Amino acid sequence: MINEIKKELKNLSDEEYKLFSQKLNPNINNILGVRLPILRKIAKKIAKNDYKTFFLENDDEFMELTMLEGMVIGNLKKEEQINYIENFIPKINNWAVCDTFCTGLKFFKKDKHKEIIEKYLNSKKEYELRFAFVILLNYFIDDEYNYVLDKISKFNNEQYYAKMAAAWCLSYCLIKNYEQCIKDIQKIKIHPWTLKKGITKAIESLKLTKIQKDELRKIRQSN
DSSP, X not given: OHHHHHHHHHHHOOHHHHHHHHHHSTTOOOOOOOOHHHHHHHHHHHHXXXXXXXXXXXOOOSHHHHHHHHHHHHTSOHHHHHHHHHHHGGGOOSHHHHHXXXXXXXXXXXXXXXXXXXXXXXXXXXXXXXXXXHHHHHHTTTTOHHHHXXXXXXXXXXXHHHHHHHHHHHHHXXXXXXXHHHHHTTTSOOOHHHXXXXXXXXXXXXXXXXXXXXXXXXXXXXX
């Protein structure tokens, strides 16, 4: 099965997209260059058939195979998704695999399962932390804003892709709950780098007004 999937992926590779992906993931050397919509279609097909064999045979030769496995998990029933999360996370070695995996775990929107999040928030590993914060920014801010901000305030890790996710999460808090968040970030302690980068990401958004962005620039300058 895996050889057939590899052959299909190679035939679907796009050299231009490969070069683009390599620039975004400079430390990853096994990129074929298959676009995400195509991978999602293949993942749906695998999920409807013998996905367990795919999981067993997958050797992650290409980044797209790892990404594909994450997407297949996102197409399964909630209980199965939860069962496979722990096995999949150790495979994550870049932000692209992490973030595409997280976007498929939509059960978190309704059923928070904080015990899963807490486990990875307490990790010291870069991509386990990133996983937790990308889940928070995708599924928790609307309903669990205070919980999310508390986790951001406790974050203190210098690994780049982990702290970028925490900052990205803070920017979403500002964009979605500006009035409340602007008060909170001036009262609570947030890692200086995370605070400044989070504010910068929020300023880049088209969803805030010029007045709001000017206010954020003053806060950023004072910290």
